Amino acid sequence: MVRHDDEQPTLTVGLLGCGTVGSGVVRLLADHAEDIAARLGARLVLGPVAVRNPSRDRDVEVAHLVSDPDLVISDPDVDIVVEVMGGIEPARSLIVGALERGKPVVTANKELVSTLGGELFDLADGKGVRIEYEAAVAGAIPIIKPLRESLAGDRVRKVLGILNGTTNYILTKMTEEGVSFAEALGDAQRLGYAERDPAADVEGFDAASKAAILASLAFDARVVAGDVYREGVTRITATDIGHARRMGYVIKLLAIAEEVDGAIGVRVHPALIPAEHPLASVRESFNAVFVEADGAGELMFYGRGAGCLPTASAVLGDVVSVARALLSGERASNGRAHRPATIRPFEDTTVQYYVLLDVADQPGVLAAVASTFGDHAVSIRSVWQEGTGDLAQLLLITHAARERAVQATLHDLRALPAVRDVASVMRVEGGEV
DSSP states (O other), rough: OBBBBSSOOEEEEEEEEEEEEHHHHHHHHHHHHHHHHHHSEEEEEHHHHSSSSSOOOSSSSSSSSSTTTTTHHOOOTOEEEEEOOSTTTHHHHHHHHHTTTTTTEEEEOEEEEEEHHHHHHHHHHHHTTTTTTTGSTTTTTHHHIIIIIIITTEEEEEEEEOOOOOOOOOHHHHHHOOOOHHHHHHHHHHTSSSOOOOHHTTTTTTHHHHHHHHHHHHHHHHGGGGSSEEESTTTOOOOHHHHHTTTTEEEEEEHHHHHTTTTTEEEEEEEEEETGGGGOOTTTTEEEEEEEEETTTEEEEEEOOOHHHHHHHHHHHHHHHHHHHHTTTOOOOOTOOOOOBBBGGGGGGGGEEEEEEOSSSSSHHHHOOOOHHHHOOOOOEEEEEOGOOOOOOOEEOOSSSEEEHHHHHHHHHHHHHTEEOOOOOOOEEESHH
């Protein structure tokens, strides 16, 4: 309930979780209180904060800590509920409970939004309250509202993103310092960019969740994380990095969503992109989202994709937006998808490919390899031979081809006596369509 205890209205924010992001929200809410009040015309105050262990020492001061999160969503004085716990449960049940009580929700929970977001949006719409989730994708970078609102009158064709700061940091170290994947990962863990178990980042799960959210908004269709094809970065080698550089490419873990002939394809995998492409210059733990639309053309959004204060900034921006709506009586659409999604099978993806083969150094090898590509109608754009003797390799870049045709080609290449190994396969973005 909005209170008018002084010259300005006051709204209370209840917080579910006070870890890295939650503590950042507490800090920014206190540090920017006067600025927010001036912009909003109302004061935001921190109410109850739910944590697992209220007695633990914290680096922020919280007056009202509770161990039971139900006390936050049921508190009649709480006007806005912020969920920064992560995971599916109990976050889902708590958000549902808040919405059922008519309380708007702000969440940074990419896993929940990318799997059960449709259920939550439908409930929020039915209750006439808002649910905002800008912080669920790309940290401080504003991308949810631009896709949902600023580009609502345009037709988005494609979204490419570097959506995981950990993997981008690892690939930057490998590219610029020549270190191995294992060395770069260890460095990322020492700096706090990567968890002790880095699978969510390096295997692409984190980026896939974010890609599903962006695809849902870009194409106004309900896409979930399970619809996203996913590959990680663990098999990228210094050899791949070096070959890419010599050919004028940079390797990035890309999240790609595109709509072709009414079918939506969403994928996360390493890719070579031309060194002159805007995404190629995104370094270290930074994130970026590149959008291609009919009217707006090419747009890029760039900034800190994770971290305590960057993510907290996005959360607090949503809180202010929700507070403004409460004061004005505005009702939002909550990003609800308005049409069913037709998901394109990954095997129908058409893109260029980088293929690295370990081969015997003998006459006729290139002809046999080229013939195998030709058998499956996969056209070779360029080819290089690297090394001699036992170190002989063929490096090929194809023209745009179907995934299923390339996989059939690779199957037959592995059966050639002259091919010792298919050492590496990656897709090439930003070139032919």
